[in-house]
Amino acid sequence: MNRSGGLCLDQTVKTSGNQALKCQMPRLEDHCWSCSCASRVESKNLSGANWVASKAEEMMSIITSVLSNAYGSLHDVKTANLIRRGLVLFTVGVFLALVLNLLQIQRNVTLFPEEVMTTLFSSAWWIPPCCGTGAAVVGLLYPCIDSHLGEPHKLKREWASVMRCIAVFVGINHASVKLDFANNVQLSLTLAALSLGLWWTFDRSRSGFGLGITTAFLATVITQLLVYNGVYQYTSPDFLYVRSWLPCIFFSGGVTVGNIGRQLAMGGVEKPHND
DSSP, rough: OHHHHHHHHHHHHHHHHHHHHHHHHHOOHHHTTTHHHHHHHHHHHHHHHHHHHHHHHHHHHHHHHHHHHHHHHHHHHHHHHHHHHHHHHHHHHHHHHHHHHHHHHHTSSEEGGGGOSSSTTTTTTHHHHHHHHHHHHHHHHHHHHHHHTTTTOSSSSSSSHHHHHHHHHHHHHHHHHHHHOOHHHHHHHHHHHHHHHHHHHHEEEEEHHHHHHHHHHHHHHHHHHHTTTTOOOOOSBTTTTBBBHHHHHHHHHHHHHHHHHHHTTSSSSEEEEEO
């Protein structure tokens, strides 16, 4: 009886000791999850994410730098092209002003005071730069208005057509001082028909017609003010202080300079006819 009781007591003590030992020792799974391997994996993932983010930021900075440089170079090219076209149009305006004003002075259509006359084509010194500036402004406006309206000009986009337009314009100006009519009204109607024919032959665009009318109106008003202030005068004025056919000359001149500006904006690339 004592032996069996002692044996039971011994087994009870052993069982209690095993449970106490089991409670004191950590589990193997807990040890594995709390080891340094998990922290290494987490730190490796974080370092990889940081590397990807840094590379992405570096690529974005490179792309931004390339785009900004490309935009700057493109802006410089556009500015240089605009200046080049403006200088060409200014030169054309100066040349046409010298030649056409000489025709009118020879026929005594316009009279200048003696003190403002110079030896260069017997013209006032301020006429060529003023006409050159006006030609540059009008010639640069034409392609800008075309692109703004979304209606690019497609009629006879070639230099041969532009040269013919210049020749017709010079012919209209020559006719204004050479043709003799019974009165200025008949001459004005004839020149108006010729100017509209020039626009229809070499332009036919709404923007060209509108800018031609605007150019004719503004130039006529400025000329009226100049004559009114005694800068120069017209012989036999029949439209306030100027000749009635003068707006027709300004209209055809605006269309001609506009065609030159459009062709310069194309870079001289020849286009087939699209009549």
